[in-house]
Amino acid sequence: MSLIELKNICKSYPLGDGELPILKNINLQIKNGEFVAIMGPSGSGKSTLMNILGCLDKPSSGQYLLDHKNIESLSSDELADIRNQMIGFVFQGFNLLSRTSAVENVELPMVYSGVDKTERRRKAEKALIDVGLKERMYHQPNQLSGGQQQRVAIARAIVNEAPIIFADEPTGNLDTKMSVEIMHLFQQLNRDLKRTIILVTHEEDIARFADRIIHIVDGEISIDEKVMH
Ligand SMILES: Nc1ncnc2c1ncn2[C@@H]1O[C@H](COP(=O)(O)OP(=O)(O)O)[C@@H](O)[C@H]1O
Numbered sequence: 001m002s003l004i005e006l007k008n009i010c011k012s013y014p015l016g017d018g019e020l021p022i023l024k025n026i027n028l029q030i031k032n033g034e035f036v037a038i039m040g041p042s043g044s045g046k047s048t049l050m051n052i053l054g055c056l057d058k059p060s061s062g063q064y065l066l067d068h069k070n071i072e073s074l075s076s077d078e079l080a081d082i083r084n085q086m087i088g089f090v091f092q093g094f095n096l097l098s099r100t101s102a103v104e105n106v107e108l109p110m111v112y113s114g115v116d117k118t119e120r121r122r123k124a125e126k127a128l129i130d131v132g133l134k135e136r137m138y139h140q141p142n143q144l145s146g147g148q149q150q151r152v153a154i155a156r157a158i159v160n161e162a163p164i165i166f167a168d169e170p171t172g173n174l175d176t177k178m179s180v181e182i183m184h185l186f187q188q189l190n191r192d193l194k195r196t197i198i199l200v201t202h203e204e205d206i207a208r209f210a211d212r213i214i215h216i217v218d219g220e221i222s223i224d225e226k227v228m229h
């Protein structure tokens with residue numbers, strides 16, 4: 001059965017007296033261990049869909065089953081727990097704390113989940129090694145390149161051993177060379193650490209690193225394709 005299952009998901013925002021539909025009848029299944037790109041032009045609804053998948057927002061109608069649990073039936077505390085245990089996020093702008101070392105940035109999610117100090121440091125260092133930043137653990141964000149900062153953000157997303165990583169335009173602020181490196185890292189996390197990866201992009205060249213591309217146009221899925229590597 002699927003790790004993620006969307007049934008007739010719609011999302012609209014209030015507009016004047018009525019509603020502006022953004023997502024229209026999205027039906028989608030993603031299995032544990034997949035590496036999926038959600039691709040579409042700017043404004044097509046990718047981030048709206050990602051926010052629903054990541055339990056940061058709720059659909060206007062339809063059903064979302066995450067790990068067989070119906071998201072609609074959960075309290076906000078239960079949702080927060082699910083986000084902590086199941087999901088790591090990576091964003092375009094890295095979202096690191098400045099004047100705070102890489103290792104301390106990576107420790108943050110564990111501060112919230114109550115892991116003790118020694119264990120936090122051990123896990124954060126391991127995650128930074130996993131993303132190739134062994135030599136940069138005690139650098140602050142302004143001492144790191146964009147690609148290195150994004151690696152720190154990815155380490156922070158994997159450190160709780162969350163099985164799912166959501167990445168919204170993670171290469172949007174990076175040049176081509178760094179983008180390719182970051183996409184290779186996602187492939188490695190998918191293959192070696194068995195993380196399910198769902199990555200949003202408007203760029204075909206980036207989407208091609210995934211094993212499956214879901215094309216979204218004007219709030220609807222137009223094509224769902226497998227990628228041959
Ligand atoms: N909170 C909101 N209120 C009203 N409209 C929104 C809101 N968030 C997004 N939209 C609109 O929904 C559409 C899709 O946005 P988004 O999901 O961010 O697209 P993408 O990530 O594909 O660029 C856009 O037209 C955007 O203006």
Ligand SMILES: [Mg+2]
Pocket residue numbers: 046047048
């Ligand atoms: Mg977006």
